[in-house]
Amino acid sequence: MEKQSGNNGDIIFQEERLNKIQMLLERDNRLVTTELAKELNATSVTIRKDLLILEKRGLLRRTHGGAIKVNRLYHGLPLNEKEKINLEEKMRIVKKAVSLISEGDTIILDSGSTTSLLAKEIKHFKNLVVITNAINIVNELLDTDIEVIIVGGNLMKKAATTMGALADETLKRLSADKLFLSVDGIDLKIGLMTPNISEAQTSRVMMDISNEVVLLVDTSKFGRRSLGVISDVKRVDKLITTKKLSDEEQKRFGADRVEVLMV
Numbered sequence: 001m002e003k004q005s006g007n008n009g010d011i012i013f014q015e016e017r018l019n020k021i022q023m024l025l026e027r028d029n030r031l032v033t034t035e036l037a038k039e040l041n042a043t044s045v046t047i048r049k050d051l052l053i054l055e056k057r058g059l060l061r062r063t064h065g066g067a068i069k070v071n072r073l074y075h076g077l078p079l080n081e082k083e084k085i086n087l088e089e090k091m092r093i094v095k096k097a098v099s100l101i102s103e104g105d106t107i108i109l110d111s112g113s114t115t116s117l118l119a120k121e122i123k124h125f126k127n128l129v130v131i132t133n134a135i136n137i138v139n140e141l142l143d144t145d146i147e148v149i150i151v152g153g154n155l156m157k158k159a160a161t162t163m164g165a166l167a168d169e170t171l172k173r174l175s176a177d178k179l180f181l182s183v184d185g186i187d188l189k190i191g192l193m194t195p196n197i198s199e200a201q202t203s204r205v206m207m208d209i210s211n212e213v214v215l216l217v218d219t220s221k222f223g224r225r226s227l228g229v230i231s232d233v234k235r236v237d238k239l240i241t242t243k244k245l246s247d248e249e250q251k252r253f254g255a256d257r258v259e260v261l262m263v
Contacts, residue, residue, distance in 0.1 A: 014050070017040055019086060019089070021047075021051070022059060023219070026223065029068065030066065030068050031068075032065060033051070054067070057085070059220070086220055086242075089218040089219060090117055090218055092242055093217075093241065093242060094114065094121050095121070095263070098118070098121050098122060103127045104128070106177050107179070108132065108209075108210055109131075109137050110133070111137070111159055112134075112181075112182030115134065115137065115216065116140070119136075119141060122146070125144075129146070129149065132151065133151040133162045133202065134160060135162070149174070151167045151171055152170060153166040153167030159196075163198045163199045163201070167202050171205045175211075176206075177211050179207060180216060181207070181214065181215050182216045182217070184221065184224065184226050185225050186221050186224070188233060188252050190229060191229050191231055192231055192233065192235075192236075193228060193230060194226055195226045195228060196227070197227060197228040200230045201228075204230055207230075212238070214238045214239075215240070216241075217240075217241050233252070233256050234256035237258065237259065238261060239258050239260045239261065240261045241261075244262070245262065
């Protein structure tokens with residue numbers, strides 16, 4: 001039970017424990033290290049390391065003997081760090097997303113760790129057009145039959161993505177069947193969010209030129225707020241998520257006519 005890293009299975013196990021800690025924090029607002037250790041069948045040393053990881057992600061603040069919930073804005077993580085978070089959940093989301101793609105489609109893959117995983121799962125398509133502003137997704141699709149349209153613009157190196165006025169103007173000259181969007185936070189009152197204002201604007205343009213918007217979000221994204229607001233939740237057509245939605249959340253998505261696909 002104490003494995004932390006070393007192979008992919010160990011990383012997934014740790015992320016499952018981190019997800020449980022986040023859910024308990026969401027419920028109780030405050031955590032006690034000794035109680036967490038008993039509930040999760042782990043040592044206090046392991047729990048303290050987990051809390052440190054979550055604090056670095058901006059999800060809590062450690063205190064003497066535990067941690068408390070924080071409501072400050074999420075400032076994002078480098079892509080290589082985001083890719084390790086909630087990997088098992090993201091793969092379940094991606095598998096469902098692939099089932100929504102058909103040969104002949106023109107799709108947009110926004111930048112993000114979940115859409116990066118999606119790019120790896122669509123390599124078998126023979127007749128597909130992918131529009132993207134994510135450099136890593138472009139690299140992923142180089143040796144495939146997929147036609148790739150690269151959106152130019154200002155490069156945000158931490159996220160390996162382009163954005164800004166040039167990217168927006170390029171996108172406005174295009175049209176797509178589906179947009180697969182991965183965001184940093186979703187708040188039912190405020191909407192979909194990302195730490196960068198320019199990136200939020202580019203994502204809005206992607207939504208405008210797409211016939212259907214498919215939002216891909218794992219459990220950790222709910223309730224998280226960032227500086228840049230992309231849009232209201234009602235702009236989304238389909239939501240693929242691993243979160244077990246509350247009755248209130250289900251009613252809200254229903255009112256906004258968002259089709260929810262829980263995986």
